Structures are given as C-alpha cells and as structure tokens.
Amino acid sequence: MQVSTNSISSLTGSQQSIWASQKLDPSSNSNYLPHTFEINGEIDPSTFQLAFKRLIANHDCLRTVFHENKDSVVEQIVLPQLEFNLPFEKIPNASLDAFIESRIHTPIDLTEKCFDSILLKVEEGIFIWYLNIHHILADATTFKVLFEALGKGYDSEIKNIENDSGNQVSFKEYREFEQQKRENKNTPAAEYWKSKGQIPVKELSLYGNLKSETRTKARRVKIPISTEIKGLLEEKLTTEAYRSFNPDLTKFTIWSTIFAAFISRISGESALRLGSPFPNRNLGKFKNTTGLLIEVLPLDIQVDMEESFLSLFGKVRQEQFDFFKNGYPGAQTLESIRGIQTVVNYIPLYFGDFGEIPTSTKWHFPGHMDAGHRIRFQAFDFNDQSNLDYYFDINEAYFTPKQIELLPFHFGKMIRAFVTDDQSKIAEVKLVSDKEEKELIQKSISQKGNSITFDELIKPVFEWNSNAPALLLGDKTLSYQELRSLVNKEVEILNIQGVKKQDIVVVHKERSFEYIISVLSILKLGATFVPMPVDLPQRRMEGILADLKPRLLISTSLEFESYSVMDIKLDDLLSYELKNQVIDLSHDPNRTGYILFTSGSTGKPKGVEVSVSSLANYLTEAKKLYSRGQEVHMPFFTSIGFDLTITSLFLPLISGGSIHIYPEKKIGPDVSILEVIKNEI
Structure with a gap:
C-alpha cells in the first residue's frame, strides 16, 4: 500500500x-x-x-x-x-x-x-x-x-x-x-x-x-x-x-x-x-x-x-x-x-x-x-x-x-x-x-572475605539492562542493553565455532564496536583473548600466530589462510537469532584472561600472560582511584596492543560509564589523539 x-x-x-x-x-x-x-x-x-x-x-x-x-x-x-x-x-x-x-x-x-x-x-x-x-x-x-x-x-x-x-x-x-x-x-x-x-x-x-x-x-x-x-x-x-x-x-x-x-x-x-x-x-x-x-x-x-x-x-x-x-x-x-x-x-x-x-x-x-x-x-x-x-x-x-x-x-x-x-x-x-x-x-x-573476582566485577556489564550509552563511535551509540544482547549472541557464535574455556582467540580488528564486543564475549566464554593491531607488519603477525596456534582468529583479513578465521560484523550480530544453547559460564577465577605481546625492539616479541585475577585486582584499584563512586568516561584511541588500553576498555564499563571510540585512520599514521583533543574527551 x-x-x-x-x-x-x-x-x-x-x-x-x-x-x-x-x-x-x-x-x-x-x-x-x-x-x-x-x-x-x-x-x-x-x-x-x-x-x-x-x-x-x-x-x-x-x-x-x-x-x-x-x-x-x-x-x-x-x-x-x-x-x-x-x-x-x-x-x-x-x-x-x-x-x-x-x-x-x-x-x-x-x-x-x-x-x-x-x-x-x-x-x-x-x-x-x-x-x-x-x-x-x-x-x-x-x-x-x-x-x-x-x-x-x-x-x-x-x-x-x-x-x-x-x-x-x-x-x-x-x-x-x-x-x-x-x-x-x-x-x-x-x-x-x-x-x-x-x-x-x-x-x-x-x-x-x-x-x-x-x-x-x-x-x-x-x-x-x-x-x-x-x-x-x-x-x-x-x-x-x-x-x-x-x-x-x-x-x-x-x-x-x-x-x-x-x-x-x-x-x-x-x-x-x-x-x-x-x-x-x-x-x-x-x-x-x-x-x-x-x-x-x-x-x-x-x-x-x-x-x-x-x-x-x-x-x-x-x-x-x-x-x-x-x-x-x-x-x-x-x-x-x-x-x-x-x-x-x-x-x-x-x-x-x-x-x-x-x-x-x-x-x-x-x-x-x-x-x-x-x-x-x-x-x-x-x-x-x-x-x-x-x-x-x-x-x-x-x-x-x-x-x-x-x-x-x-x-x-x-x-x-x-x-x-x-x-x-x-x-x-x-x-x-x-x-x-x-x-x-x-x-x-x-560481605565476602575474599577479593572480588573478575567474573563478579564484570558480571553487571553483561546483565545491566540500561538504555544508558556504553559505547560511542561518531554519531552511533550502543547502550548497555544493546551491548548485553550483542555479547550474548557472539558468545553463542563462538561456542558454535568450537571455542571453549582456556582456548586462545586472536582479535585482529580496528578500534570499533566489534572489537570490544569480541573481547567481552571471549572473556565471558572463559577463553583468552589476544589483541593483534591491524597496523602490525605482516611478518610480525605471522610470528605471533605461529607462536600461539589460536583456536580462532577474528579478522577481516584474507591473508591468514592457514588458520581458522572468522569475521564477526555488527550487522551479522544484529540479525543473528539466538538458539539459546546451554553454555557453561562458570570459570576458573585464576585463568589467563589475555596475552599481550612485547614490541620486540630487543629481539623476538614475547607474549605476556595476564590472569583474570590480576586484571580484577588492577581494575578494582583503578576504580577506587579514578571512579570514586562516579561513572568513568574514557576515549579509546590507543593501540589495542598497548597495555594501558586495557584501562580504557574495562574501567568505564564496570563504573557504568561509556567508551568513546576513535578508530584508526585508513591511510597514514594513527593520530586519533588529535580527535580526542578536538572533542575535549
């Protein structure tokens, strides 16, 4: 009509x-x-x-x-x-x-x-x-x-x-x-x-x-x-x-x-x-x-x-x-x-x-x-x-x-x-x-005598059904409610792909909604994420992958044919219908949460494992220092392979704040910090 x-x-x-x-x-x-x-x-x-x-x-x-x-x-x-x-x-x-x-x-x-x-x-x-x-x-x-x-x-x-x-x-x-x-x-x-x-x-x-x-x-x-x-x-x-x-x-x-x-x-x-x-x-x-x-x-x-x-x-x-x-x-x-x-x-x-x-x-x-x-x-x-x-x-x-x-x-x-x-x-x-x-x-x-675990710390992020903005990129926004839904969908997709607890999943994506959703989904599933920046030299990326032998590589690139590669796009998640699979989400509180690779300036890059318990201790102290009961809003503009980037990924979310995402430039050096200064974030 x-x-x-x-x-x-x-x-x-x-x-x-x-x-x-x-x-x-x-x-x-x-x-x-x-x-x-x-x-x-x-x-x-x-x-x-x-x-x-x-x-x-x-x-x-x-x-x-x-x-x-x-x-x-x-x-x-x-x-x-x-x-x-x-x-x-x-x-x-x-x-x-x-x-x-x-x-x-x-x-x-x-x-x-x-x-x-x-x-x-x-x-x-x-x-x-x-x-x-x-x-x-x-x-x-x-x-x-x-x-x-x-x-x-x-x-x-x-x-x-x-x-x-x-x-x-x-x-x-x-x-x-x-x-x-x-x-x-x-x-x-x-x-x-x-x-x-x-x-x-x-x-x-x-x-x-x-x-x-x-x-x-x-x-x-x-x-x-x-x-x-x-x-x-x-x-x-x-x-x-x-x-x-x-x-x-x-x-x-x-x-x-x-x-x-x-x-x-x-x-x-x-x-x-x-x-x-x-x-x-x-x-x-x-x-x-x-x-x-x-x-x-x-x-x-x-x-x-x-x-x-x-x-x-x-x-x-x-x-x-x-x-x-x-x-x-x-x-x-x-x-x-x-x-x-x-x-x-x-x-x-x-x-x-x-x-x-x-x-x-x-x-x-x-x-x-x-x-x-x-x-x-x-x-x-x-x-x-x-x-x-x-x-x-x-x-x-x-x-x-x-x-x-x-x-x-x-x-x-x-x-x-x-x-x-x-x-x-x-x-x-x-x-x-x-x-x-x-x-x-x-x-x-x-009231518990023990320190809070990472899963307890991050749990509200996965469950908060709020319309408050969690992720912002330009004029686009994802609320906590939307983030929760998308993470649940990707967890199920990863599970279908055979990703299990303690498995290594490499995330080779630009700073984006998809990157953050992937990181949260991997952690929720009990697996280990490895950030691999898109601007790394090809030879170095191949060395990292050879060292890790990951269960899955999340990437838009077609250059990793010898590995199990999957690109999970935002549009795919939005249209995906949950099959409501039963997935065991109880995890070892001392498991490896992520692996960061050193720059390799003094020789071959080395992977440094960080447990979720160490991450929880760091985030708990960071929340006390920076949040003080208030929401934290931070820009995400540094390389995903940089250790301090972890702060801008998790601290805003566990405090109920928001992450303002500044993606890499398609051509030329990454000067996202200039956009941050321009927007006074």
Whole structure:
C-alpha cells in the first residue's frame, strides 16, 4: 500500500525506549497490554464487528505500523486504512482462561499491525471482547478511550444515529507536538531532566540478592490490604499534613512514600530512584487522544537513617512537585531514565459499562516485564475507582521463590507501620522475622572475605539492562542493553565455532564496536583473548600466530589462510537469532584472561600472560582511584596492543560509564589523539 511522506514520522522518546527493548528480544511479550471486557448482556456480533472496523478508521494509533528505513532508522507509518475483520468465536466458559492465556502469547508483528483482538461468546448474554495493544502505541487511558468510543459507535449503529466519537486529536498530532517540545533543549525543564541523567545510580540488591540470571519472566502478585487499613489510609487524606491538590495526588504521594521506604529497607540503600509515568494528557486537547502519551520519568528520593514516614512524605511531595512542574512531552530520554529499577504506577481510571450494558474490565499480566526493572508497584481497579487494588509486578530474576511469596506480606508490615504511627522511624519497622532472615537474606559480594573476582566485577556489564550509552563511535551509540544482547549472541557464535574455556582467540580488528564486543564475549566464554593491531607488519603477525596456534582468529583479513578465521560484523550480530544453547559460564577465577605481546625492539616479541585475577585486582584499584563512586568516561584511541588500553576498555564499563571510540585512520599514521583533543574527551 502506498503511503504519503506525511504519514511517516520518527518515534517519540518513550517509544524509542520500548522499541529498543523489543528489538533486543523480539519474541518477548513484556510490552503487551492485554485487556478483556466482560459484557454481561446481549449484543449483536456483526454490529460489534462493524463498530470495531470504524474504531480503527477513527483512531490512527490502530493503523500505525513500524519499519526500518534503508539507513536502519525506525519509522512509524500511519496507514490510510487497515484491513482487519474482528474474529468472532463461541467458546465454553471452562476453556476461557486457557484461551486467553494462549492468546496473550500470540505474537504482535509491528510491521503489520500493533494489536490483536477477538470477540468471544461464552454463553447466552455473556460476551468477552479481548484487546491486546503493544505498549509502543498504547497506555491505560488509550484502552479507556477506545472502550468508550466503541460503546458509542456500537450504540450509533444499533440506533442508526450519527456517531460523534471520532473528533479527538490524532496521535500523529501529538507526536508532532512532542517532537517540537523535545527539540527545545534550552528550557529550565530540559535542564532539570538533563541533570537527572548525570546523577550516579547504584544497582539495587534487594534482600541482598544479586541477579540470578538474565530473563524477563515475571509475575503479578496482589498485595493483601484489609478494609481496616484502607479506611485508615483514607483518613490520612483529610489531615493537614497530607492534604494535597486533589485526593488522587495525595494517594499517589502516600504510596510512593511507603514504596520508597520499603525499597530502602530491603536494599539497604538510602539514595533511591523510582520511575513513574508522567501523564501528558493533562494538556486538555490530548485528553482523548489514543496512543502512547505517558513517559516514565525519575523520582529521586533520599531516605535517611533517622527518617520517619512523615518526614519522608515531605521529601516525596517536594520531589513530585518538581516532577509535575518540569514534566512535558518529550522529557523522557535514554539519559533521564537511566538507573530506573523500580516503578510506582498509580492509575485512578474507571472504565464503566459498554453503553448501558454492565461490563467488567480486566488488565491481564503477560508474564514478562522489562529486564531492567526489579519490581513495580501497581495501583488500579478499572471497575471501582473508589477502592483500588494493589499489586507487585516482580521480576523473577531478582528474587527467590520464597522471597516472592513473602514480598507482599513484608510490604503490608510497612503499610501498617505507616497508618499506626507515621512519626515512627522507618529503620525500626521489623519487616523480616528472625527465621525469615536466616532463610531469605543472601550475602552480597561486599560481605565476602575474599577479593572480588573478575567474573563478579564484570558480571553487571553483561546483565545491566540500561538504555544508558556504553559505547560511542561518531554519531552511533550502543547502550548497555544493546551491548548485553550483542555479547550474548557472539558468545553463542563462538561456542558454535568450537571455542571453549582456556582456548586462545586472536582479535585482529580496528578500534570499533566489534572489537570490544569480541573481547567481552571471549572473556565471558572463559577463553583468552589476544589483541593483534591491524597496523602490525605482516611478518610480525605471522610470528605471533605461529607462536600461539589460536583456536580462532577474528579478522577481516584474507591473508591468514592457514588458520581458522572468522569475521564477526555488527550487522551479522544484529540479525543473528539466538538458539539459546546451554553454555557453561562458570570459570576458573585464576585463568589467563589475555596475552599481550612485547614490541620486540630487543629481539623476538614475547607474549605476556595476564590472569583474570590480576586484571580484577588492577581494575578494582583503578576504580577506587579514578571512579570514586562516579561513572568513568574514557576515549579509546590507543593501540589495542598497548597495555594501558586495557584501562580504557574495562574501567568505564564496570563504573557504568561509556567508551568513546576513535578508530584508526585508513591511510597514514594513527593520530586519533588529535580527535580526542578536538572533542575535549
């Protein structure tokens, strides 16, 4: 289908983050928002189908698809029309749950359409409308607006009257508005969010846990809160100390306070960064616009040792005041959301009935969540706005099964402490019993008597699911999230090529994304890497290879026919699909990490083996000396065969900083240092 250039646009800031996570794991449904609407009354399926077809015509978010252009830049395209006939099936009530669960895992191909939907008849007078929209084009309010519009459209078809529900501002207009706001960087609000991106944020260790594995599998657990406690919380709203602009804002602030106190207690951290959706629909003209209008922005909260609930509430209220004062469409950037590992989401929406037919709405949890999020607090009940329910979305990679079981009950103790005595000290609330402490609390690395190993030091680099930039080369960037994915792919490729623990792999590449990815992949696999600069004389390279007899040579050169040579390009990694092989990643902490060859100025070049334990000791001390708790950003401009280059390769990554890559010149001497000076790195 031909589309005009006016129908093609770039992604908003929040869409870019979601696209990046989906690109890294295309099979994941962590960005799906499946909803069901149980309609308790007779409806005409054919009329419902016609109303849904017109709903698609009236809402451009349902006609939007995504493609990458010839420059590999993703674009969203609003199709003039989308051919979709809403399926209708009859299904017994006993099979409904299994059917919905299976449907949730039906892939959504964003190049074809952004949603999946079906109408089901369970029994006489009971229908289920299933609607699942990818988060890149929807938020909670989108479902409410579409539900209400479909009800009006259905009613208009039944009564044969004009339907006026298609007069809302389009998502395309919102995107244009967002882009204008995003490009205006010279405002106090833009500076506010830019400064947020510069605040160092530690990786949270909840209950003393390190991340057990890299996965997005998660579960939603309801937090049991009694009617009594809910009543006591309601009483807080009327007191002078807690009263805010409106009751919902007060509730949001109270729950953010309790959640921050809880996270501080189970992590042992005082400086916290919570993420929370900013509602861009507070701009009146976009009130009924469907699409992704929310942006997740950071709330930075300091929980001190002597903090009471009441004093913490004051801090949270001030932070939220700045949050709403400075929030605007386009505020979310990869930098501003860096370090968000916990989220608080308060959704006071009420969906109501389908026209005059009683209806109940349910938001289903897809079973996966953003790999970088540890835990999310959710407050919503789309069928009873005055009596919300509360949930934790829990990433299973960060908790043991027993901890997941007890999390809501520990949180309940924090709630009760708040309503009982809000001037009590947060640090004195006993969340975990003595028995639970022995069973549940894991010992962190910092509590071990032994020195940290290289694998422990580098592990966060392989697991950090952050959108913060890790590698930069010119105007191109790889985030930690992207780096993690590419390393996992190359590890599998190397394993398929027969590279095993302690094997020697020579890397003969220019300074590039590919070089760093290869080095990290070799180390993760437990093999030994040998950097071989591209500007070495051919005779010397042949001598090194003859001395090493490597298992594999990673190179673009065709001059090493007697060796096993492979060129692993960035484009190849991006298109490679993981086969999820089982690879043993437990290694000897004293193995050889890399081999550097001397210059050979006094005779034949000699290879010097460096163990990963020695590397870990050096990097630990370098981090103390240069980082001091801050991110380190360094240029990578020296020869890969130079020993001090190791510092610029690893120190930025283990501190959460970035490596700025300056590749060798194609012709003439390597004068990359001049580019470094020019760019003041």
